[in-house]
Amino acid sequence: MQLRFAYANTGEEYVKRKGWQQATLSRCPLHAQGGCRFARHGTYARVSPPGTLITRYYCPDGHRTFSLLPDCYAARLSGQLSEVEAVVRAVEQAPSQAAACAGLRLDIELPGVQRFVTRRVQAVQAALVVIKGLVPERFGACVPTLLAFALMLGVPEVLVALRGIAESWLQELPRPLGFCPRPRPGGGRDRARQHRAGADPPGLLA
Template sequence: MQLRFECHLTGADYVTQQGWLSATLPCCPLHPHGDCGFARHGTYERVSPPGTRVARWYCPEGHRTFSLLPDCLAARLSGTLSEVEAVVRAAEQAPSLEALCKHQRLDIELPGALRWVRRRVQDVHGALHRIKGVLGDTFANVAPTLTAFADHLEVEPVLVALRGIAAAWLDVLPKPLGFAPRRRRGRSALPRLQHRAGPDPPGCPA
């Protein structure tokens, strides 16, 4: 299970300063009164930014791991929230995704680049729709785009700011902003009980 690590470092600074060493989780989220064997459980590595690690804890009684994801990192997408935001902002302003992909992910062919960009646009716009639902009084008249949210909040980067603004709702907000579990076809969205150990899968970022 991912939890928020309130952290004002950029992705590069988080790596340089080894920000995961300062992450703390004082008690077990499942057993706040203790006596469950809750303890730090090392770290796991992320592909990007290179050198990134995320602090992790384990509850033996609940058979569940917990990790503290810093505000700079995207949830269930490789890279930082600012990097994701840059792609989506560019897509919102581009004449077409095909035109944008001439300058994005030049290491892969156009169909793959389109999927890569489209996935980020859909994920971010989906998260903004959900934020409008849970924070309707604040964002009722704001279009579910990063451009509109930036104008309304007068802040950049928008996604990093929104993780703090919507902190109480992160468990129901989808990636890359929140930590809501994946929905599986034909099944309800049940939380995963365990993080996989070790680094992210090899190969190109998702």
């Protein structure tokens, strides 16, 4: 499962400073009382930015892998939350999603761009709606847009800030903000997937 690594900088800085070396878990999330064989379990690579490694732990007694995802990275999606935020903000500010798609310089064909944009917009909006309900005293009056949340929080980048604000609910919040696997139509969920060695699961929101 993915866990939050509180990190205030960008992915580029994380790579430059080898941030994965500072990412540590003091105890097993499954066995708070200790006594299990919980230990570091190497790293896995993410594609972007190049050079990114993510720290992993493994509890052989609970048969569970834990990876420490820095706040700047999108969950179960390539790249950083700032890139997701830029796409969604472009749509929020454009007269239509089609106009926003035309203006985005993405290295894919237009039907692919529409799909790429729609999934990001829907995923972010779904997360903002859930957070409005979870923290109504702060966000209850906001419409579920990044612009409205940015004004409320007084921060330039909302998604990275929400990793900290919504820390207690990250396992339930939809990716790429939260760590929940893709919700299924009808309300069910995929079973949480174990992290394997190798790249971050590719193309899940591509």
